[in-house]
Amino acid sequence: MNNTQTKQTSFPHVVIIGGGFGGLYAAKSLKNAPVQVTLIDKRNFHLFQPLLYQVATGTLSPADIASPLRVVLSKHKNTQVLLDKVVDIDPEAKKVFLEGQDELNYDALIVATGVSHHYFGNDQWQDDAPGLKTVEDALEMRRRIFMAFEAAEKEDDPKKRKALLTFVVVGGGPTGVELAGAIAEIAYQSVKDDFRDIDTTQAQVLLFEGMERILPPYPEESSAHAQQALEQLGVDVLTKTLVTNIADNSVTFRQGDDTKTINAHTILWAAGVKASFMGKVLADRAGAELDRAGRVIVEPNLSLKNYSDIFVIGDLANFAHQGDHSLPGVAPVAMKEGEYVAKLITKRLEGETVKPFEYNDFGSMAVIGKNKAIANLNFAKFSGFLAWIIWAFAHIYYLIEFDNKLVVMIQWAWNYITLGRGARLITETPSLQLEIESTPHPGNSTPNTKDSIQEPVSV
Amino acid sequence: MNNTQTKQTSFPHVVIIGGGFGGLYAAKSLKNAPVQVTLIDKRNFHLFQPLLYQVATGTLSPADIASPLRVVLSKHKNTQVLLDKVVDIDPEAKKVFLEGQDELNYDALIVATGVSHHYFGNDQWQDDAPGLKTVEDALEMRRRIFMAFEAAEKEDDPKKRKALLTFVVVGGGPTGVELAGAIAEIAYQSVKDDFRDIDTTQAQVLLFEGMERILPPYPEESSAHAQQALEQLGVDVLTKTLVTNIADNSVTFRQGDDTKTINAHTILWAAGVKASFMGKVLADRAGAELDRAGRVIVEPNLSLKNYSDIFVIGDLANFAHQGDHSLPGVAPVAMKEGEYVAKLITKRLEGETVKPFEYNDFGSMAVIGKNKAIANLNFAKFSGFLAWIIWAFAHIYYLIEFDNKLVVMIQWAWNYITLGRGARLITETPSLQLEIESTPHPGNSTPNTKDSIQEPVSV
Numbered sequence: 020m021n022n023t024q025t026k027q028t029s030f031p032h033v034v035i036i037g038g039g040f041g042g043l044y045a046a047k048s049l050k051n052a053p054v055q056v057t058l059i060d061k062r063n064f065h066l067f068q069p070l071l072y073q074v075a076t077g078t079l080s081p082a083d084i085a086s087p088l089r090v091v092l093s094k095h096k097n098t099q100v101l102l103d104k105v106v107d108i109d110p111e112a113k114k115v116f117l118e119g120q121d122e123l124n125y126d127a128l129i130v131a132t133g134v135s136h137h138y139f140g141n142d143q144w145q146d147d148a149p150g151l152k153t154v155e156d157a158l159e160m161r162r163r164i165f166m167a168f169e170a171a172e173k174e175d176d177p178k179k180r181k182a183l184l185t186f187v188v189v190g191g192g193p194t195g196v197e198l199a200g201a202i203a204e205i206a207y208q209s210v211k212d213d214f215r216d217i218d219t220t221q222a223q224v225l226l227f228e229g230m231e232r233i234l235p236p237y238p239e240e241s242s243a244h245a246q247q248a249l250e251q252l253g254v255d256v257l258t259k260t261l262v263t264n265i266a267d268n269s270v271t272f273r274q275g276d277d278t279k280t281i282n283a284h285t286i287l288w289a290a291g292v293k294a295s296f297m298g299k300v301l302a303d304r305a306g307a308e309l310d311r312a313g314r315v316i317v318e319p320n321l322s323l324k325n326y327s328d329i330f331v332i333g334d335l336a337n338f339a340h341q342g343d344h345s346l347p348g349v350a351p352v353a354m355k356e357g358e359y360v361a362k363l364i365t366k367r368l369e370g371e372t373v374k375p376f377e378y379n380d381f382g383s384m385a386v387i388g389k390n391k392a393i394a395n396l397n398f399a400k401f402s403g404f405l406a407w408i409i410w411a412f413a414h415i416y417y418l419i420e421f422d423n424k425l426v427v428m429i430q431w432a433w434n435y436i437t438l439g440r441g442a443r444l445i446t447e448t449p450s451l452q453l454e455i456e457s458t459p460h461p462g463n464s465t466p467n468t469k470d471s472i473q474e475p476v477s478v
Numbered sequence: 479m480n481n482t483q484t485k486q487t488s489f490p491h492v493v494i495i496g497g498g499f500g501g502l503y504a505a506k507s508l509k510n511a512p513v514q515v516t517l518i519d520k521r522n523f524h525l526f527q528p529l530l531y532q533v534a535t536g537t538l539s540p541a542d543i544a545s546p547l548r549v550v551l552s553k554h555k556n557t558q559v560l561l562d563k564v565v566d567i568d569p570e571a572k573k574v575f576l577e578g579q580d581e582l583n584y585d586a587l588i589v590a591t592g593v594s595h596h597y598f599g600n601d602q603w604q605d606d607a608p609g610l611k612t613v614e615d616a617l618e619m620r621r622r623i624f625m626a627f628e629a630a631e632k633e634d635d636p637k638k639r640k641a642l643l644t645f646v647v648v649g650g651g652p653t654g655v656e657l658a659g660a661i662a663e664i665a666y667q668s669v670k671d672d673f674r675d676i677d678t679t680q681a682q683v684l685l686f687e688g689m690e691r692i693l694p695p696y697p698e699e700s701s702a703h704a705q706q707a708l709e710q711l712g713v714d715v716l717t718k719t720l721v722t723n724i725a726d727n728s729v730t731f732r733q734g735d736d737t738k739t740i741n742a743h744t745i746l747w748a749a750g751v752k753a754s755f756m757g758k759v760l761a762d763r764a765g766a767e768l769d770r771a772g773r774v775i776v777e778p779n780l781s782l783k784n785y786s787d788i789f790v791i792g793d794l795a796n797f798a799h800q801g802d803h804s805l806p807g808v809a810p811v812a813m814k815e816g817e818y819v820a821k822l823i824t825k826r827l828e829g830e831t832v833k834p835f836e837y838n839d840f841g842s843m844a845v846i847g848k849n850k851a852i853a854n855l856n857f858a859k860f861s862g863f864l865a866w867i868i869w870a871f872a873h874i875y876y877l878i879e880f881d882n883k884l885v886v887m888i889q890w891a892w893n894y895i896t897l898g899r900g901a902r903l904i905t906e907t908p909s910l911q912l913e914i915e916s917t918p919h920p921g922n923s924t925p926n927t928k929d930s931i932q933e934p935v936s937v
Contacts, residue, residue, distance in 0.1 A: 063628060064903040080539035082901035089672035090902075099674040102628040102904075119632065155906055169522060169561040173578065213548035215558040425892070426885055433884070442541035443549075445522045445561075447614050 030055045030097070031126035033364060034115050036105050036297060038065050038088045041131035041333030041353035043419075046098055047091075048361030053368060056098040057123060059115070063087055063102050067418055069350055070427070071151055072194060075160035076201035077209075077443035083427050085154065086419040105132075105297065110305045110326050127328050127364050130297050130315075131357065134334040134348060137291035137312065144265040148286040151194060160287060162445050164202060167285045168210055169445070171217045182282035184222040187270050189262055190290035191228025191235070193385040196245055198287055199226040200388040203252040209443075224253060225283070227260045227272060229290075234385060234393065236347065241393045244402035248387040262290075292348065294335055305329060310337045310345070319375035321360055330363075332356035338376065346378055350417070384410045489514045489556070490585035492823060493574050495564050495756060497524050497547045500590035500792030500812035502878075505557055506550075507820030512827060515557040516582060518574070521612075522546055522561050526877055528809055529886070530610055531653060534619035535660035536668075536902035542886050544613065545878040564591075564756065569764045569785050586787050586823050589756050589774075590816065593793040593807060596750035596771065603724040607745040610653060619746060621904050623661060626744045627669055628904070630676045641741035643681040646729050648721055649749035650687025650694070652844040655704055657746055658685040659847040662711040668902075683712060684742070686719045686731060688749075693844060693852065695806065700852045703861035707846040721749075751807065753794055764788060769796045769804070778834035780819055789822075791815035797835065805837055809876070843869045 031054050035042045038060035046058045067084040074081055088100045104118040108128065115123045136150030149159050164186070171183035186206070188199040206222035213219075226233065226249065232242040233249075233256060246256050263278065264271040271280040294313030301307035301315055306325050308316040314337040315323070321336060323329045333353035339345040346352045359376045366373050382396035386407060394406035401409060411431065418424045430442075490513050494501045497519035505517045526543040533540055547559045563577040567587070574582045595609030608618055623645070630642035645665070647658040665681035672678075685692065685708065691701040692708075692715060705715050722737065723730040730739040753772030760766035760774055765784050767775040773796040774782070780795060782788045792812035798804040805811045818835045825832050841855035845866060853865035860868060870890070877883045889901075 062904070063624065080541040080901075081905065082539040082903055085903045087672075087902050089669070093671045100672075101632065102625075103632065121632070154903070158905075165522065166561075173560065173562065173580065210548070213546075213552045213559075426888060429884060429888065442539075443522070443546050444541055444544050444613065446540065446617075 031368065032057065032124060033127045033129065034059065034123055034125035035129045035131065036060075036115070037131035037133060037333070037335075038062070038100075039068070039131055039133050039333055039353060040065075040350045041133075041357040042129065043088070043091065044354040044357030045129050045131065045332065045361045046095065046357075048358045049364070050095050050097070052097075052361065052365045054097065054126075054364065056095070057101060058088060058092065058098060059101045059103050059105055059117070059123075060088060061102070061104045063089070063100075065091060065419060066154065067414075068152075069414055070418075071154075071157050072197045072201060074154065074157035074442070075151055075164070075198065076205060077161055077165065078201070079427060079430055080442050081154045081157070083430065084418070091419055105300075108300060108304050110329060113328070125328075127330070129330045129332060129357075129360055130301065130335060131331075131333045131353070132295040132297040132335055134292040134294055134312070134314070136288060137293035138288070139291055141265070144288070147265045147268065148189060148270075148288040150288040151198070158446060160198075161443070162447075163285050163287075164205065165443050165445050168206075168214065168217070168219060170284070172214050173216075178282075180217065181223075182268060183284045184217070184219070185281065185283040186222065186224045186285045186287070187281070187283040188224070188226045188287045188289055189265075189270075190288065191226055191230070191233030191256070191258070192289060193234065193383070195226060195228070195287075195289035196233060196249065196385050196387060198289060199224055199254045199256075200249055200252055200386070200391075203249070203254045204388050207253050223255065225255045225257060225281075227262060227270075228256070228258045229261050231259050233258065237383065237385075237393065237395050238400065241395045241400060241402065245385060245387055245393045248391045248393075248402070252388050292334070298335055301329070301331065307331070314345075320363060320373070321356055321376050330360045332360055338378075340375060341377060347383070349383065351381065352378055384413065386410050490827065491516065491583060492586045492588065493518065493582055493584040494588045494590065495519075495574070496590035496592060496792070496794075497521070497559075498527070498590055498592050498792055498812060499809040500592075500816040501588065502547070502550065503813040503816030504588050504590065504791065504820045505554065505816075507817045508823070509554050509556070511556075511820065511824045513556065513585075513823065515554070516560060517547060517551065517557060518560045518562050518564055518576070518582075519547060520561070520563045522548070522559075524550060524878060525613065526873075527611075528873055529877075530613075530616050531656045531660060533613065533616035533901070534610055534623070534657065535664060536620055536624065537660070538886060538889055539901050540613045540616070542889065543877070550878055564759075567759060567763050569788060572787070584787075586789070588789045588791060588816075588819055589760065589794060590790075590792045590812070591754040591756040591794055593751040593753055593771070593773070595747060596752035597747070598750055600724070603747070606724045606727065607648060607729075607747040609747040610657070617905060619657075620902070621906075622744050622746075623664065624902050624904050627665075627673065627676070627678060629743070631673050632675075637741070639676065640682075641727060642743045643676070643678070644740065644742040645681065645683045645744045645746070646740070646742040647683070647685045647746045647748055648724075648729075649747065650685055650689070650692030650715070650717070651748060652693065652842070654685060654687070654746075654748035655692060655708065655844050655846060657748060658683055658713045658715075659708055659711055659845070659850075662708070662713045663847050666712050682714065684714045684716060684740075686721060686729075687715070687717045688720050690718050692717065696842065696844075696852065696854050697859065700854045700859060700861065704844060704846055704852045707850045707852075707861070711847050751793070757794055760788070760790065766790070773804075779822060779832070780815055780835050789819045791819055797837075799834065800836060806842070808842065810840065811837055843872065845869050 033054045033056045035058045043065050049056050064085040064087050070084045073079040092098045107116040138144050167183050171180050174180040186202050188195045203224045206219045211219050234242045261273045268284050269282045298313045302309050307323050315331040316337045317331050319340045321330045334348035337345045363373045384394045386392040390407050392406035392410040394401040394409045415424050492513045492515045494517045502524050508515050523544040523546050529543045532538040551557050566575040597603050626642050630639050633639040645661050647654045662683045665678045670678050693701045720732045727743050728741045757772045761768050766782050774790040775796045776790050778799045780789045793807035796804045822832045843853045845851040849866050851865035851869040853860040853868045
């Protein structure tokens, strides 16, 4: 492919790296702009990350929350989707280098490659405690959760059986809360009649959080509601709990001064994220400044200090020009940033400028179990079923394609009625190791992020 | 697990190996019988095989056509489901040996482990031409089909691009016909607006059949209708065509006297099946007689000649006591055989006998594309849309769980309206090699099947 020519002919060429919320919404917003757009992603689909935990816990299928990028953008005649990996860039020559020796010239570059799991320097924990970022991660979690019950049904040794029925979720953020709630529902409701030699209601589900309360960024009231709702579902919530080691199906953790170790066959990681590979590339090639997690510190207009034609959006960006801390790594922020950069590029072509990016936070939500949630909106706080309704509609609304919405709503309704887990298939997935190796993250060995690696494992 | 004790206490113990149509319907039919049932499967779900090609071609998700065995049988209090592999049996001691050193005593044994791909002694073709039996097979086929278009979009070399856009299906049985029709629809309809540098309507879809017509067991009229419908969709149907080699993304085939080789990046195998591992075990341990494909030749009551307490049903059984050839390896036969054996076992406990198994063939069906089919029923022949309606209802009716039915109907309706392929995501799946190695098939190296290995590759 010689895009170097083809893309130079007519319109300015905007290259977008990453088809997540940031990259996709940037592309969508450029539909009618006088530009040629190339969206590059190493997967052929946009993944609706906020519902990924429902794939991991057997409620939804991957296809329910994934939309092929080509389908979403097929009507965008100025846009080409490329299934490829970006390996390097040259900001002076304005080139992007792809895995297969191909290269693209760009007039504007939008980097939206997001973040991956962060084990705070303990990458050896990956195998024992997988994280949740990709479809393969979700299917691997699903496999582990449901295999644990299958193995317990065949296990005579009470000690081993107990370990098989012990589930630990590390990290009390939204993902950890959602995973813990869903696993409790599986053990205590969905599968309780399905086994003959074990009582799944004897299973133990633990949620570890390093701070003094779960959902730390939320108001205390919301955190309290969330903890209460989780405990009603049967989750043991351990706050001020630091994981010091994970190995051989056991977790060692510190609470205050005493250190404990419990045997748990299923350990899930929802504790930390680190910048994806492109953060390092931007630092090396374009002198981008990275924060401790390797995220790119951007200008008020989301561009790089030294390169006004390179923009970083979404989870990979650290935008701290508003409020006292950087914006959270959530879908709504990424969407708004994508739309903003698309507008900036369009205006710039008309010789106009736009004012710095501003984000109006409409609030945050986390779901607990099948029908409870915490909705902390900027005009009011909700919890319980009402919050769940708000959560459900907000998520359904943003599910890219109509058929996904319809199918997901039906799956939810059906699960709601039956407590069923239609998608609880145990399938073979590549080891998480493979998945992680396939995307190198040298970022975590750069000076920029060293301190974050050295810091104690506060989850 | 020490089932040897636990299962001996009260009722006679019926052990069923395999949770496909045969095994599942046997278990369902024993719900109220005075027996204790153990259903063993190496997967935790029943797979609705007849729709697997729709997973392979991106219409459905695995969970849409899979039902967790525990859910289907959760109300059967006399039934335990075990996720395990049977490695051997001892018909004298009436024992089944499981992978994990566990063993089960049985009073009656029902073997329903089905068949796997058969490459007629050319197992080296597996990697180049995967078959379609498991969920992983289907996801691997899906990956190859959709990756081919992605790679073509990036390919400059016209020759390579042509090979990437050439799809060969080997085998003109129902599965081959259904795959070829679906791939033609993908190339000529579903994805035609999604690419910028390639014209997917230039793709070539070939269907190879060794006999003089596709769907050989069907009436000539049906075969003709099927071929006509496929050609309307754009499939090149090559009959009297024998594949002589598959290697390096190319297929060599013989038509009459001339031999051709074409470059095709995607080659799918729908040509032959061979008995699963248990066939060999029954031959070695119980002196069962196997046919050329390694299937077990059963008595009129589906038991083994030497062991009236061992039954073989479904695709693994060769039942030739009715009509002039053995019953076809299709779901309806397996279901009826499962129900029959369940009844026989129940009656036997009451000291009664039942008359030999009889199968009333209601006919056979194959679907071509989205809205055409061939229905060859014993009272009438249908083709086109009407046949498709019959096909759709017959399949929906047998989808085990209601939520599957509902979701599948919606997916179909949606695809029907939009020509969409909602489930076209490309995910990482283990290489087919792995999948096949995970289930050894010594059967194909036994004298019983040698001739079938030596025979020319008639597809």
